[in-house]
Amino acid sequence: xxPRAVALAFVVACSSLINAQQGTPSPRNASYTIEARxxxxxxxxxxxxxxxxxxxxxxxxxxxxxxxYWNAWRNADSTWLRERRLAGLYTEPRPDAWSATxxxxxxxxxxxxxxxxxxxxxxxxxxxxPDDGNAADRTVMSVALPAAVAxxxxxxxxxxxxxxxxxxxxxxxxxxxxxxxxxxxPKLGVLEDAGWNTHQxxxxxxxxxxxxxxxxxxxxxxxxxxxxxxxxTARRTNDDGTVTREFxxxxxxxxxxxxxxxxxxxxxxxxxxxxxxxxxxxxxxxxRRGLAERYFAISNATLRLYGEWFGAYPYGHMTVxxxxxxxxxxxxxxxxxxxxxxxxLAPADVQVPEMTTSHEIGHxxxxxxxxxxxxxxxxxxxxxxxxxxxxxxxxxFPGNRVEARYFGGFIPWVFDEIPFTRIENDRLAGYRxxxxxxxxxxxxxxxxxxxxxxxxxxxxxxxxxxxEKHLGWPVMQRALATYFERGRFRHPQPADFFAIVNEVxxxxxxxxxxxxxRGSNVFDYGVQELSSRLKPAPTTVHETSVVxxxxxxxxxxxxxxxxxxxxxxxxxxxxxLDRRVIYTYERESRPVSAWVDPDRVLLxxxxxxxxxxxxxxRASDAGLKWGLKWMVWLQDLMLTYAFFV
Amino acid sequence: MSAWFDGWRRVLAARAIVAGVYAATLLTAxxxxxxxxxxxxxxxxxxxxxxxxxxxxxxxxxxEFTARATGxxxxxxxxxIGFAATLDNxxxxxxxxxxxxxxxxxxxxxxxxxxxxxxxxxxRYARQRPVRAHGFFAASGVFFxxxxxxxxxxxxxxxxxFTYVHGWLFDDLYERMTRDLAVEREAFAWRAGLYLVxxxxxxxxxxxxxxxxxxxxxxxxxxxxxxxxxxxxxxxRHPGRVAGLYLLNALAFLVVMAVWAGVAPxxxxxxxxxxxxxxxxxxxxVARLLVKLQFLASQTALFQRLLAxxxxxxxxxxxxxxxxxxxxxxx
Numbered sequence: 001x002x003p004r005a006v007a008l009a010f011v012v013a014c015s016s017l018i019n020a021q022q023g024t025p026s027p028r029n030a031s032y033t034i035e036a037r038x039x040x041x042x043x044x045x046x047x048x049x050x051x052x053x054x055x056x057x058x059x060x061x062x063x064x065x066x067x068x069y070w071n072a073w074r075n076a077d078s079t080w081l082r083e084r085r086l087a088g089l090y091t092e093p094r095p096d097a098w099s100a101t102x103x104x105x106x107x108x109x110x111x112x113x114x115x116x117x118x119x120x121x122x123x124x125x126x127x128x129x130p131d132d133g134n135a136a137d138r139t140v141m142s143v144a145l146p147a148a149v150a151x152x153x154x155x156x157x158x159x160x161x162x163x164x165x166x167x168x169x170x171x172x173x174x175x176x177x178x179x180x181x182x183x184x185x186p187k188l189g190v191l192e193d194a195g196w197n198t199h200q201x202x203x204x205x206x207x208x209x210x211x212x213x214x215x216x217x218x219x220x221x222x223x224x225x226x227x228x229x230x231x232x233t234a235r236r237t238n239d240d241g242t243v244t245r246e247f248x249x250x251x252x253x254x255x256x257x258x259x260x261x262x263x264x265x266x267x268x269x270x271x272x273x274x275x276x277x278x279x280x281x282x283x284x285x286x287x288r289r290g291l292a293e294r295y296f297a298i299s300n301a302t303l304r305l306y307g308e309w310f311g312a313y314p315y316g317h318m319t320v321x322x323x324x325x326x327x328x329x330x331x332x333x334x335x336x337x338x339x340x341x342x343x344x345l346a347p348a349d350v351q352v353p354e355m356t357t358s359h360e361i362g363h364x365x366x367x368x369x370x371x372x373x374x375x376x377x378x379x380x381x382x383x384x385x386x387x388x389x390x391x392x393x394x395x396x397f398p399g400n401r402v403e404a405r406y407f408g409g410f411i412p413w414v415f416d417e418i419p420f421t422r423i424e425n426d427r428l429a430g431y432r433x434x435x436x437x438x439x440x441x442x443x444x445x446x447x448x449x450x451x452x453x454x455x456x457x458x459x460x461x462x463x464x465x466x467x468e469k470h471l472g473w474p475v476m477q478r479a480l481a482t483y484f485e486r487g488r489f490r491h492p493q494p495a496d497f498f499a500i501v502n503e504v505x506x507x508x509x510x511x512x513x514x515x516x517x518r519g520s521n522v523f524d525y526g527v528q529e530l531s532s533r534l535k536p537a538p539t540t541v542h543e544t545s546v547v548x549x550x551x552x553x554x555x556x557x558x559x560x561x562x563x564x565x566x567x568x569x570x571x572x573x574x575x576x577l578d579r580r581v582i583y584t585y586e587r588e589s590r591p592v593s594a595w596v597d598p599d600r601v602l603l604x605x606x607x608x609x610x611x612x613x614x615x616x617x618r619a620s621d622a623g624l625k626w627g628l629k630w631m632v633w634l635q636d637l638m639l640t641y642a643f644f645v
Numbered sequence: 646m647s648a649w650f651d652g653w654r655r656v657l658a659a660r661a662i663v664a665g666v667y668a669a670t671l672l673t674a675x676x677x678x679x680x681x682x683x684x685x686x687x688x689x690x691x692x693x694x695x696x697x698x699x700x701x702x703x704x705x706x707x708x709e710f711t712a713r714a715t716g717x718x719x720x721x722x723x724x725x726i727g728f729a730a731t732l733d734n735x736x737x738x739x740x741x742x743x744x745x746x747x748x749x750x751x752x753x754x755x756x757x758x759x760x761x762x763x764x765x766x767x768x769r770y771a772r773q774r775p776v777r778a779h780g781f782f783a784a785s786g787v788f789f790x791x792x793x794x795x796x797x798x799x800x801x802x803x804x805x806x807f808t809y810v811h812g813w814l815f816d817d818l819y820e821r822m823t824r825d826l827a828v829e830r831e832a833f834a835w836r837a838g839l840y841l842v843x844x845x846x847x848x849x850x851x852x853x854x855x856x857x858x859x860x861x862x863x864x865x866x867x868x869x870x871x872x873x874x875x876x877x878x879x880x881x882r883h884p885g886r887v888a889g890l891y892l893l894n895a896l897a898f899l900v901v902m903a904v905w906a907g908v909a910p911x912x913x914x915x916x917x918x919x920x921x922x923x924x925x926x927x928x929x930x931v932a933r934l935l936v937k938l939q940f941l942a943s944q945t946a947l948f949q950r951l952l953a954x955x956x957x958x959x960x961x962x963x964x965x966x967x968x969x970x971x972x973x974x975x976x
Contacts, residue, residue, distance in 0.1 A: 094824070176827040262827075287830050324827035344829040402704065404724055406736035407840070410833045413732055415723045417702045417912045429708045530691075593693050609709050612693035619689035621915035622698035626721065627682030628919055629912075632926040633725040633733070634674045634748065638755040639933045640734045644803060644851060645759040645796070 025314070026211035026251040026489035029054040030188050037219040037242075038181075038259060043096075043174060045163045049185055052212070054154040057191045062148045064108075064157065065128070065191075065198035066141045067209075069183035070099040072201040073169045077136035079129070080170075083203035087449035099166030099173070103186060106143060107158045118158065119146050131200045131445060139201040141186070159186050168328025171339070177224075180321070180329035180339070182256040183207065190373075190491075199375040202445045204452035206367075206374035206381075207254065211489055214249040220259050227283045227319045228257035229335045251314075251489065252335035253371055258321050262286055268296050275307040279317045288322055288342040291353055295320055295340060298354040301396035302361040306388070309477050310365055310484045318364070320357060331356045333363030347414045349401040355393055355425065362389045370487040377494055378444040378452070383460020387468075388480070390425035390461060400425075423603065426465050431458035432606045439520045441494070462603045463516035466556075469601040470512075471505050479504040515554045516604065523602055524552035525576065526610030530562075530594045535586070546583040546594045550576060552606070558597045564589040591615060648886075648950055649893045652943025655770045656935060662766055662781075666934050669762065671927075673755045677717060677747060684718045685710070699915035717747045727909035731902065739840050741811045760796055763941070764788025767862040770942045771949065784862070791861050794869035799854050806846055814839045852891055855940065856880060859948050883951055890947055894940050901932045 036047035055061060072080035075098070084090045103125060107118040127138045149155055163184060166173040172182040189198025190210055197208065214230055222243045226232075230249025237243050249255065264284040271277050280299045284292055299320055303313055321339045323329035330341040338360035342353050362385045366372070372380040393400065400420035403412050430453070437451035440459060447455060468476040483492070483500045498513050515521065529547040534540070548560050560572045560581070566589035574581050574596075585591075593614040597605065605611065656663070688710050689695040697703035711719055724733035737744070744752065765785035769776050776784070819839055823832040856876035857869070866872045880887050909929070910922035 176825050178827045260827075285828070287828055325829035325832060326824070326827060344833065402723060404722075404729060404733070406732045408740060408833075408836050410829070410836065411732070411736075413729050415702075415726060415729070417726070418704050418723060421704075423705070429712070432709070433712055595693065607709060609689065609692045609694050609706050613691045614693045614696075615691075617689070617691040617693075618695040618699045618915070619686040619691070621919075622689055622695045622703075623682040623686035625699060625913070625915045625919040626685050626725075627678050628923045628926075629725045630681045630721055631674050631678035632923070632930070633720075633730040634677060634751065635670055635926075635930050636730045636933075637734045637744070637748065638670060638673065638752060639930065639937070640731075640738055641752050641756060642759055642937060643847070644799065644854075645756050645763065 024251065027054075027056055028212050028251065029056045030210035030253075031212035032185070032214050032216070032255065034185055034214070034216045034255070035219075036185070036216070038179065038221070038224075040177065040221060043165045045165060045181065045184060046161075047163070047185055048158070048160045051157040051159070051188060052154065053157060053188055055149045055151050055191060056210075058151055058193045059191075059195070060148040060150045061191055061196070062145050063196070064143045064145060064155075065189040065196045066143070066159075067183070067187045067189060067198065067201070067207075068101040068103070068139055068141050069187075069201050069207075070101045070163055070166065070172075071138040073097070073099045073166050074138060075136070077134070078139065079132055079134045079137040079200045080139070080203050082134065083449045087203065089203070089450055093169075094167060097167035097169070097173075099164045099169070101161055101163045101184075101186065103141065103159055103161045105158070105160040108143075108145065109156045109158075110147075110153075121145070129200055130196075130198065131202070134200070137200050140189070140198050157188075161186055168326070171329045171332040173328060175324060175326050175328075178258075178260040178262070178324040178327055180256075180258045180323060180327055182329075182332070182334060183254075185255070187254075197373065197375075199445055202375070203449040204447045205378060205445045208371075208373040208375050208491075209253045211251055211253045211371070214247070214252055214255045216247045216249075216255055216257070217244050218247070218257060218259075219244045221261075223261040224259040225261065225263040225265055225283065226257060226259045227263070227281065227321055227337060229255045229319075229337045231317050249315075249335060252368070254335050256334035256337050258283065258323075258329075258337075260324065262324075264289055264292075266292055266296075268299075270300050270303045272304055272307065275304070275312050276314070276316060278303055278313055278315070281317070281319045282322070283319065284322045285324055285342065287344050288346070291322065291342045291346060294346075294348075294353050295322065295342075295357060298357045298397070299361060302358045302389070302392055305392050305395060306362060306365055309388070310481050311488075313364060314369070315364075318361070320361075331360060333360045333367050335368045336364070338363065343412070345410065345412055347401075347403065347412050349399060349414050349416070350403040350412060351393065351397050351400040351420070354397050355389070355400070358389045358392050359385060362392070365484060369489065370484060371489065371491050372487075372493075373491060375445050376443040378456040379440055379460040380492070380494065380497060382453070382456045384464065384480070386425075386427065386457045386461035387464035390422050390465070393425050394422040422465075426461040426603065427454070427458035428462060428603065430454045431462055431604070435459070435522045435604075435606055436520045440517045459516070459604070463512075466516075466601060466603045467501070467509070467512065469599070469603070471507070471509075475505050512556075515556065519554065521554035522552040522606050523554045523556060523604045524607050524610070525549070525556075525558055525596045525602070525605060526551055526607065527560075527594045527596055527613040528580065530591060530613040530615065532590050532615065540588060541586050542588070542590050544585040544587065544591045546585075546591075547580060548574060548583070548594075548596050549580045550578065551610070554604070556602050556604075558602060559599065560594065560596050561598045562594045563592045565592055646889075646893070648890055648947035649943050651946035651950075652894075652939050652941075655773060655942040655946065656938045658773070659769050659775075661778075662769060662938065663931065663934060666759075666762060666766075666938070667927075667931055669758050670755070670930055670934065673751060673758060677751050680747075681717055681721065684714065685721070688713065688718075701914065702912045717745055720745050720748060727911050728906045731905065731909075739843065741807055741815070760792045761785050761789045763792055763858055764862060766938065766941060767859055767945060770945045771859075771863050788858075788862055791867065791869060791872075792858060795854065795857055795861070795872060798869060798873065799850070802850055802854075803847075806843075806850065810846065811843060814843055848891065848895075852887060852944075853877060853880060855944050856887075856948065859941075859945050863945070863948060879948065879952065883947075886947060886951070887944075890943055891940075894936065894943060897939060898933075898936045901929070901936055905929045905932075 031052045034049040072078045106122045109118050110116050121143050124143045128140050128142045129137045219242050226245050228247045230247040233248045234246040266282045268280050315336050319337045322342045323339045329339050332339050341356035366381040366385050402415045402418040402420050434451045434454035438447045438455045479501045528549040532542050532544045555576045557575050562570045595612045694706040765781040768784035822835050826832045853876050857872040860875045861872040913922045
C-alpha cells in the first residue's frame with residue numbers, strides 16, 4: 001500500500017475514533033465498508049467488507065461472533081426451520097429456494113486502519129449454537145482471536161464471502177428480477193458487559209446490532225433501480241454493463257437494499273415548521289402507480305405525528321419500497337429503508353398500505369434509533385410501534401374499513417358499515433385468542449413461534465393503550481418522548497422503559513407491569529347480575545343490586561356505572577382485586593343497565609360482552625336480524641350448489 | 646333463442662313450481678337459521694352490546710362471538726352481509742373450500758330435495774300443461790330413483806373434478822405458472838383463466854347431466870347410463886345450439902347477480918328494517934330460482950324442438966289412481 005494512502009487511512013481512522021468518542025449521535029463502534037456484486041444469473045452476491053469494531057464493553061474478548069442469517073435457510077435442520085416445523089408453520093421449500101452464506105476469507109488487523117499485518121483467521125471459523133445447542137445451525141459464527149481485544153481497543157476485520165440468495169423466506173430474497181436483500185452480510189454480534197449477545201436466528205425473532213457508519217458499494221446490472229439504507233453518494237458505469245452505486249449511512253445499525261428494473265422512482269420532500277425536512281423516496285411497482293399519493297400521504301402523516309409526539313427523525317432521507325408481488329418483503333423495516341404493502345386492487349377505504357407503511361416508518365424510531373434487542377425484547381419495538389401507529393391511523397386516517405378478499409385473495413370487498421377502529425389496529429382479536437400463550441417477560445426467542453406476534457405486537461399495544469387511557473395521553477406522550485430521547489442509540493432494557501413511565505407519570509405503575517408484562521393472566525371483568533325489586537308498600541323505592549365479578553386472574557381498577565330510567569347515572573370505582581363486588585342502590589327509578597369499565601379503559605379484557613347487563617335486553621332483536629342475514633347466506637350457498645342438480 | 650323464450654314461458658306458466666322450490670329453499674335453510682339465531686341470543690344474553698348488534702354492526706361483539714363459537718357459529722362472518730355472501734359462496738366453490746359439517750348436511754339435504762323435485766319439474770315443463778300436485782309428485786317419485794342413480798355417476802364425476810382436476814389446476818399448474826411472477830395482475834389473469842377452465846368443465850358436466858335428466862323424463866328412460874349416453878349424443882349432434890342456449894341462460898344469471906350487487910341490503914337495523922332486508926333478499930332467492938328453472942325449462946324446450954315435438958313425453962300422464970271401490974261409487 002503506498003505510504004500516502006497509509007497516512008490518509010491512518011488520519012481517517014483516527015478521526016473516526018475521535019468522532020466515535022466525542023459528539024456523534026451513536027457510539028459508532030461497528031462500522032462497515034462493503035463492496036458487493038449482484039450476480040443475477042447465479043442468484044448470488046459476492047462481497048467483501050471491512051468492519052471497524054471497537055470493544056465498548058467492560059471486558060476483553062478473545063473471540064468475535066458474527067451473524068450469518070442466511071444460513072437459517074441453508075437446510076431444513078436450522079433452528080429457524082426447526083421452530084417453524086414445530087409450530088406447524090413449515091412448508092417444504094422449492095429446491096431453488098435455499099440460501100447460504102459462506103465466508104471465504106477472514107482477516108484481522110489490530111486498530112482502525114492500522115499499518116499492522118493482517119492475520120488470516122479463515123481457518124478459525126466455527127459455528128456455535130448458544131441458544132439451543134443445535135449443531136446443524138450455522139447462523140452464528142465464532143472466530144478465535146490471536147490476542148484478546150481489551151475494552152476500548154479496536155480492530156479491523158476483513159471478510160470475503162459469497163451468498164446464495166434465497167427465494168423469499170423472512171422478507172429477503174428474489175422473485176423474477178426483483179431483489180430485496182436484507183440480513184445479507186456477515187454482521188458482528190453485540191459484545192455487552194455480560195459477554196457476547198449473539199443469538200441464533202429464530203423463527204419468532206428479529207435482530208440486534210451496534211451502530212456505526214456504513215459505506216456500501218453495490219454493483220448491479222445497469223438497468224436496475226436500486227434503493228438502500230443511507231443516501232446514494234456516487235454512481236459509476238462499468239464496462240461490463242453494470243453500474244456501481246455507493247451509499248453512505250451514519251449512525252445506523254444495519255443496511256438493506258433492493259434492486260429491480262421495474263421500479264417507478266418518485267421523491268417528495270416532507271416539510272414541517274419545526275421538524276427537519278426529510279426526502280421521501282418511493283420505489284413503486286408499475287401496476288400500483290395509483291398508490292403513490294397514498295404512500296406519500298401516510299409517510300407525511302407519520303413523520304409529522306411521530307416527530308411531534310416523540311422526537312424528530314434525524315436522517316433527512318427515507319426510502320419507502322412498494323414490494324413486488326410474492327417477494328415476501330412486505331411490511332419490514334431497516335434503517336432509513338422500509339417496505340409497505342400494496343395490492344393491485346386496493347380500495348381507498350381499506351387502508352392496508354397506509355397501516356403497513358405507517359408501522360414501518362414508526363419502526364425508524366423504536367427499531368432504528370432506540371434499537372432495542374429484538375431477540376430478547378421484541379415488544380419494545382413491535383409493541384410500542386403497533387400502539388403508536390394505531391394512534392397515527394386513528395388521528396390521520398379515520399375512515400378505515402374492514403374488507404374480505406375472495407377468489408384466491410385477489411378480489412376485495414369492502415364492508416362500509418364496519419369501521420376498522422384503533423382497537424382493531426391494536427390487534428385485539430389476535431390477542432384475545434392467544435392471551436395466555438407466553439409471559440411477555442420471557443425472552444422473545446423462547447416464545448412459541450406461532451403465537452409470538454400476538455404477545456409482542458398485540459398484547460403490548462393493548463396494554464400501552466390501556467396505560468394511555470389510565471394515565472392520559474399527555475402523560476403517555478411525555479413518557480414515550482422521554483424514553484425516545486434517552487434511549488436513542490443506547491439499546492435500553494425493559495426496566496429502563498418502566499422506570500421512565502413511573503418517573504414521568506409520578507406514579508408507581510409496577511403493579512400494572514407485573515400484571516401485563518411479568519404474567520400471562522387474563523383480564524375479564526363482567527356484570528354477573530343486575531336486579532331490581534320494588535320495596536314493600538307504601539314505599540315506591542326500588543332496590544337495585546349490581547353484582548360485578550372478576551372472572552379472570554389478572555386485576556385492574558375499573559369503574560362500574562349504573563344507569564336509571566330517570567336518567568341518573570351512578571359511577572363507582574372498584575379496585576378490581578376481590579372476586580366480586582356488590583353495589584346496592586335505593587332509588588325511585590328502576591335501573592336500565594349496569595356496565596363495568598364502560599369507557600373501555602382495560603383493553604385487555606378478553607370478554608367485553610359480559611361487561612354489561614340490561615333489564616331490557618335486545619338479544620332477540622339482534623338474533624333475529626343476524627339469523628335472517630345468515631339464512632340468506634345459507635340460501636345463497638344452497639343455490640350455488642344447486643348448480644349441480 | 647326461441648327455445649330460450651319458450652323456456653321462460655314454461656317457467657312463468659308453472660308458478661306453483663316456483664313457489665314450491667322457493668318453499669323448499671326456505672324450509673331447508675330454516676332449521677340451521679333458527680339454530681344460529683339461538684346461538685347469537687345465548688351469546689349476547691342480557692348484555693347491552695346487543696343494542697349495537699341489533700341496530701347496526703357491533704364488530705367488537707362479533708369477533709368475540711366467532712372466537713367463542715363452535716359449529717355453525719364460526720360461519721357468521723362479515724361475508725353474510727349483502728352481495729359479499731354471493732361472492733363468498735362462488736369463491737369458495739371455485740376455490741374448492743370445504744364448508745362446516747352442519748352446513749354441508751343442509752347442502753346435501755337441499756340437493757336431495759332438488760333431485761326429488763326435478764322429475765316433477767321436468768315432467769311439468771315437458772308436458773306444458775298443468776299436472777296438478779298428484780301428477781307432479783307422482784312424476785317426482787317415479788324419476789327420483791332414476792335420478793339418484795344418475796346422481797351417483799354425477800357424484801363420481803364432480804368428485805373427480807373437485808379432487809383431482811381442481812387440485813391439478815390450482816395447486817399444481819397455477820403454482821408452476823405463477824411462482825416466479827412478480828406482478829400481481831399477471832397472477833390474477835392466470836387464476837381467472839383457470840377459473841374459466843374449471844367453470845367450463847363444470848358447465849359441460851352439468852349440461853350433460855341436465856340433458857340426461859331431460860331425456861330420462863321425456864323418453865321415460867330407465868337406464869342412467871343409457872340416459873347419459875343419449876345426452877352425450879344429443880349434445881354432440883347439436884353443440885352450437887346447446888352451448889348458445891347455455892350462454893344465454895348464463896347471461897341471465899349474470900344479470901341477476903349484477904342487479905343484486907347493486908341493491909343487496911347492508912347490515913341494516915332490527916325490526917322492520919331487518920324484515921324489509923329479508924324480503925328483498927328473498928326476491929333475490931326467487932330470481933335465482935327462476936334462472937335455475939329456466940335452465941331446465943329451456944333445455945327441455947330445445948330438446949323437444951330438435952328431437953321430438955312440443956309437449957311430447959313418452960310416458961303417459963300420471964293420473965290419480967282410483968281403487969275399484971271408488972270407481973264403483975262414482976258409477
